[in-house]
Amino acid sequence: MKIALLGYGTVGRSLDELLKRRDLNIEVKRILRRNKDPKDSRVTDSIDDILQDEEIVCVAEALSGREPADSYLKMIMESGKHVVSANKAAIASDFEGLLKLAGKMGTTFLFEASSGGTIPWIENIKEIRETDEIVSLKGILNGTCNFIIDKMEREGIEFEDALRTAQSLGYAEADPTADIGGHDTYNKALISCSLAYNGFVKKDFPVLGMEKLTRDMLKELEAEGKTVRFMMLSERSGDRYAVGVAPMVVRKDSIEANVRQNFNCASLTGVTVGELKFYGQGSGGYPTADAMVRDLVRVRDKKTEPDILEKKLVYDDSLIEGVGYFPFGKKRGLLSELIVEARKKDVFMAFEHEEDNEVNA
Numbered sequence: 001m002k003i004a005l006l007g008y009g010t011v012g013r014s015l016d017e018l019l020k021r022r023d024l025n026i027e028v029k030r031i032l033r034r035n036k037d038p039k040d041s042r043v044t045d046s047i048d049d050i051l052q053d054e055e056i057v058c059v060a061e062a063l064s065g066r067e068p069a070d071s072y073l074k075m076i077m078e079s080g081k082h083v084v085s086a087n088k089a090a091i092a093s094d095f096e097g098l099l100k101l102a103g104k105m106g107t108t109f110l111f112e113a114s115s116g117g118t119i120p121w122i123e124n125i126k127e128i129r130e131t132d133e134i135v136s137l138k139g140i141l142n143g144t145c146n147f148i149i150d151k152m153e154r155e156g157i158e159f160e161d162a163l164r165t166a167q168s169l170g171y172a173e174a175d176p177t178a179d180i181g182g183h184d185t186y187n188k189a190l191i192s193c194s195l196a197y198n199g200f201v202k203k204d205f206p207v208l209g210m211e212k213l214t215r216d217m218l219k220e221l222e223a224e225g226k227t228v229r230f231m232m233l234s235e236r237s238g239d240r241y242a243v244g245v246a247p248m249v250v251r252k253d254s255i256e257a258n259v260r261q262n263f264n265c266a267s268l269t270g271v272t273v274g275e276l277k278f279y280g281q282g283s284g285g286y287p288t289a290d291a292m293v294r295d296l297v298r299v300r301d302k303k304t305e306p307d308i309l310e311k312k313l314v315y316d317d318s319l320i321e322g323v324g325y326f327p328f329g330k331k332r333g334l335l336s337e338l339i340v341e342a343r344k345k346d347v348f349m350a351f352e353h354e355e356d357n358e359v360n361a
């Protein structure tokens with residue numbers, strides 16, 4: 001199978017190397033970059049070279065940012081080629097439009113690497129939802145945030161110092177806003193929940209970043225046998241659902257509290273299967289590229305079904321209730337209301353979903 005690669009950064013380059021090393025009968029014929037490379041004749045700076053090449057049956061997209069990636073994904077589908085993408089920002093920006101276009105064109109659209117890096121999360125959601133009803137999703141889906149909290153916790157340092165270390169080690173970007181502000185986790189939550197609940201979740205669900213976490217807040221929680229993890233949390237009941245992204249209070253003896261460094265841990269709960277947890281590398285060139293390889297093998301072997309998300313879901317924020325930990329004390333309420341209050345007062349808030357903490361106790 002001949003493919004094209006969009007982007008040749010951390011992920012794109014790793015994908016090219018993995019495909020060279022493995023005998024999978026998948027060949028990278030063209031590579032799209034901003035500038036041509038005189039040493040590699042596969043490299044082009046024109047998307048048309050890829051769209052017009054009839055030998056290329058699938059395109060693996062690992063561009064940074066929402067545009068031009070979103071437009072390119074649509075152009076590729078319209079040209080009848082299959083798509084594998086790692087780009088959660090582009091996918092989440094018009095998830096509904098992309099899935100519908102793929103369905104209309106009869107092209108395969110896979111994106112395991114977009115949420116949870118190498119963790120087999122998306123495919124497991126799809127498999128479980130076929131036979132069971134998924135009623136809850138939650139997860140640590142951003143390695144940068146987890147690295148920062150873990151560092152603050154273990155070394156008793158402040159947020160800015162932990163962030164600087166994360167940047168110097170390459171775990172955080174020079175502009176960390178998308179990670180610590182929650183937008184990256186928001187994108188993954190939007191993709192994961194829509195798939196799990198078989199319908200498109202609304203785009204403006206509540207998100208609170210973790211920039212205001214302090215060493216003192218962690219110390220106070222420690223005295224109660226608790227800590228913080230930056231997570232998405234979602235509950236569903238029939239066609240009603242709620243989802244939010246925020247710092248979450250977890251018990252020290254929970255699995256989440258023991259997710260260290262830049263690792264991810266995502267859980268889904270099905271009515272019959274109960275809670276399943278998936279743990280592993282949520283980022284990094286080779287781990288992420290490996291998830292793309294698995295998607296490419298599915299395309300090669302034609303082992304895919306179109307994602308048709310038919311349910312009309314209703315957002316119901318009363319499904320997630322708990323306790324908000326503010327610098328001025330605790331307050332009971334809905335996750336959505338507590339996030340609004342923290343944003344309005346411009347203060348830190350960590351949410352404790354008591355149901356979860358009782359289950360883990």
Ligand SMILES: NC(=O)c1ccc[n+]([C@@H]2O[C@H](COP(=O)([O-])OP(=O)(O)OC[C@H]3O[C@@H](n4cnc5c(N)ncnc54)[C@H](OP(=O)(O)O)[C@@H]3O)[C@@H](O)[C@H]2O)c1
Pocket residue numbers: 006007008009010011012032033034035061062063064065067068086087088089113114117282283284285288
């Ligand atoms: N890194 C991870 O651990 C990870 C994990 C999961 C998902 N992802 C996702 O995977 C994607 C790639 O991430 P990355 O870390 O590999 O990013 P990266 O290192 O910044 O590489 C991005 C690549 O995109 C190319 N590019 C950007 N804009 C372009 C344009 N307008 N036209 C042509 N090429 C363009 C760049 O081209 P030049 O080479 O010419 O600069 C570069 O090769 C992102 O969407 C990211 O969210 C990354």
